[in-house]
Amino acid sequence: MGAFSVFKDKRTSRKKRELPSVNSHYLKLARISAVIRYACIIFAVAFAVYSLAFHASEISMENFRYMLKFINPAEEEQRETGSLLAFDGSEGNRGLIFKGDLAVLNENGLTVIGWDGETILREAFSLDHPKVENNGINLFCYDLGGKELRIFNSYSRISTLSFDYPIYWLAASEDGGFVAASSAKGYRSAVYVYDKEFRLIYSKLLGDKYVDFVDISPKGNEVISAFHYSENGNIVTLLSKMSTSSEDAVFEEKFVGEIPLGVYYTDSGFCLMTSDRLRSFDNENNLIGEISFANKNLLSGRVENDRILLNYALDGLSGGTNTVIYNLNAEEIFSHDFPFSVSDSVITENAYYVLSPGALTVFNFETDESISYSVPTSYTSLIKGDDNIILFAENQAEVFDLNTFQPKEEN
Numbered sequence: 001m002g003a004f005s006v007f008k009d010k011r012t013s014r015k016k017r018e019l020p021s022v023n024s025h026y027l028k029l030a031r032i033s034a035v036i037r038y039a040c041i042i043f044a045v046a047f048a049v050y051s052l053a054f055h056a057s058e059i060s061m062e063n064f065r066y067m068l069k070f071i072n073p074a075e076e077e078q079r080e081t082g083s084l085l086a087f088d089g090s091e092g093n094r095g096l097i098f099k100g101d102l103a104v105l106n107e108n109g110l111t112v113i114g115w116d117g118e119t120i121l122r123e124a125f126s127l128d129h130p131k132v133e134n135n136g137i138n139l140f141c142y143d144l145g146g147k148e149l150r151i152f153n154s155y156s157r158i159s160t161l162s163f164d165y166p167i168y169w170l171a172a173s174e175d176g177g178f179v180a181a182s183s184a185k186g187y188r189s190a191v192y193v194y195d196k197e198f199r200l201i202y203s204k205l206l207g208d209k210y211v212d213f214v215d216i217s218p219k220g221n222e223v224i225s226a227f228h229y230s231e232n233g234n235i236v237t238l239l240s241k242m243s244t245s246s247e248d249a250v251f252e253e254k255f256v257g258e259i260p261l262g263v264y265y266t267d268s269g270f271c272l273m274t275s276d277r278l279r280s281f282d283n284e285n286n287l288i289g290e291i292s293f294a295n296k297n298l299l300s301g302r303v304e305n306d307r308i309l310l311n312y313a314l315d316g317l318s319g320g321t322n323t324v325i326y327n328l329n330a331e332e333i334f335s336h337d338f339p340f341s342v343s344d345s346v347i348t349e350n351a352y353y354v355l356s357p358g359a360l361t362v363f364n365f366e367t368d369e370s371i372s373y374s375v376p377t378s379y380t381s382l383i384k385g386d387d388n389i390i391l392f393a394e395n396q397a398e399v400f401d402l403n404t405f406q407p408k409e410e411n
Contacts, residue, residue, distance in 0.1 A: 226260035289330030
């Protein structure tokens with residue numbers, strides 16, 4: 001050793017690092033991919049088991065199809081929602097809002113159109129007197145006096161029910177079920193109640209009375225019906241409230257000399273309208289309000305948003321309309337004489353929208369103010385949305401903001 005050997009560079013013995021081969025690199029990536037893939041499969045299986053165990057009743061193909069309506073990013077960039085929507089015109093068009101889209105039913109079938117102009121659903125069938133019900137879950141299409149009921153979701157027909165006798169009336173509940181008024185062999189009247197799976201869960205058959213109108217409670221567990229029959233030479237209306245858990249009626253009352261015109265469930269009870277008066281009941285079947293039509297020429301009436309709307313013909317040859325709105329306690333909250341016939345109207349929480357040929361008038365309940373807008377004479381009806389109002393014609397619909405009544409465009 002030399003004298004300066006102590007300063008000799010001592011290097012630690014290390015293995016030389018070698019660059020991995022191409023084969024080993026891709027083999028490593030394949031192993032990582034396999035681990036991730038199997039982890040995703042295990043997570044998907046666990047999620048499916050959890051969903052089926054705790055949320056089986058809420059899983060349906062409709063849920064997935066409806067979800068796809070909103071998660072297609074490729075198309076979303078090109079979509080623009082406008083305020084005016086045109087469609088094929090047909091006499092007898094009926095329109096309503098279904099899950100944010102416009103559903104149009106006429107004697108040629110059903111069409112559901114998005115506000116971007118895309119046709120979501122189209123099915124052709126023939127109807128003489130088309131009727132449609134919407135409960136926010138499904139559309140129920142039938143011919144008044146026909147024997148077939150077609151049930152649709154947003155994208156397709158999901159069920160068809162055939163009745164042995166004509167359908168006189170139908171109402172749907174918020175939980176997905178519905179009630180149909182018809183008749184049966186050997187019986188003048190039949191009331192059928194179905195659950196959200198369209199299974200018959202209750203029926204009421206009457207051999208000596210005719211059913212005219214039915215309505216179903218939001219939970220689908222109660223039904224009110226209006227029947228008519230003859231007694232000692234007098235026409236009689238029978239109001240009957242039935243529970244799906246009992247064979248006997250929960251509540252019944254008859255009204256001599258009156259013809260039934262409608263039944264309606266409300267948030268706090270139910271109503272019966274006859275040719276003589278409108279009666280309002282609470283949930284305990286107590287009469288809480290009564291409005292007489294005596295000495296008045298009733299044109300139309302209905303219960304909407306817990307408000308009672310009645311239209312009377314004005315005296316003389318003017319063709320004018322007297323409109324009166326009440327709360328459920330039969331207290332008058334609005335009255336106005338229109339020098340023209342009313343084509344259609346809608347009640348909201350704070351306002352009353354009246355459509356007449358060439359004009360739409362808005363009355364504010366809180367301020368007692370009114371304002372009129374000129375609209376095309378082609379518009380014949382109104383449709384209420386969540387935060388908008390839609391003018392509907394035979395071949396087009398236009399959506400307006402409820403507060404400003406300006407064409408509503410959402411891009």
